[in-house]
Amino acid sequence: MCTGNVCRSPMGEALVAHYVDLMGLDANVISRGFAAPVGRSPHPHALSVAQSHGVPIAEEKRAAAVNSADMVMATAIFVMDEGHRREVQRRYPTALGKTFLLGxxxxxxxxxxxxxxxxxFESVWAQCDAGAKEWVKRLQEAGMLRVNAVV
Incomplete structure (x- = not known):
């Protein structure tokens, strides 16, 4: 899940953050989950695929559990499948209106x-890439993501 924009996947998180940075937008992108053991490092295949596409996942990245504060603060929450969306609805009913499939x-x-x-993992990367690119573009067009103000 991706919040802040929240993603449930480290690959999804890396890609949403990549497009946010590429477009010079202001957003905090984090990955949270329901089931992954807290503190678990990303799967070696996820690290390898991300690196091969030039959008590396930090090796110090660790799984973290979603919490109420994440859900309240999130502008958009991206989940990978309908089961995840149902779980968000069950645990955080107020987040339903801002919870979407990444794809x-x-x-x-x-x-x-x-x-x-x-x-x-390569196939999933391609799916996450297409979804992340389109979502960042649409969130910017809707005025939900703004260009970083340079001070």
């Missing part, structure tokens, strides 16, 4: 590749 504009849910080979 919404592509008409797809994105499966968790955790026990899959590297090739599946």
């Amino acid at each position: 919404q504009w592509q008409g797809q849910e994105i499966a968790d590749p955790i026990n899959d080979p590297l090739s599946v």
Whole structure:
């Protein structure tokens, strides 16, 4: 999940943050989850795929649990599939109106590749990339993300 904009995936988080930075926008992008053990490092395949695409995930990145404050502060929350969206609705009903599928504009849910080979992580990267790029563009167009003010 991605909040602040919140993502549930370290790959999703890296890509949303990448497009926010690329477009010079002001946003805090974080990844939180429901099930991953707190403190777990990203899957080696996720690190490898991200690095190969020039959008590295920090090796010191660790899984963190979502909490009420994250949900209240988030502008948009991106989840990977309908099951995640239902879980957000169950735990945080007030966040439902700002919770969306990362792959919404592509008409797809994105499966968790955790026990899959590297090739599946590559496929998931492509899905996350398309979703992140489109969401950042649309959030900017809607005035929900603004260009960083240089002081």
